[in-house]
């Protein structure tokens with residue numbers, strides 16, 4: 673199982689451990705959800721559940 677995420681803007685794969693996190697959009701609880709962003713361009717790659725971390 674891989675956690676790599678693809679950035680359409682940079683056209684490259686980013687390891688999940690290399691992404692930066694930001695608060696989710698909308699009404700999502702930032703304690704339970706985090707946005708994983710590309711460390712190079714800041715593009716939002718994926719919203720992940722972190723409530724069990």
Ligand SMILES: [Zn+2]
Nearest residue numbers: 679682710713
């Ligand atoms: Zn990028």
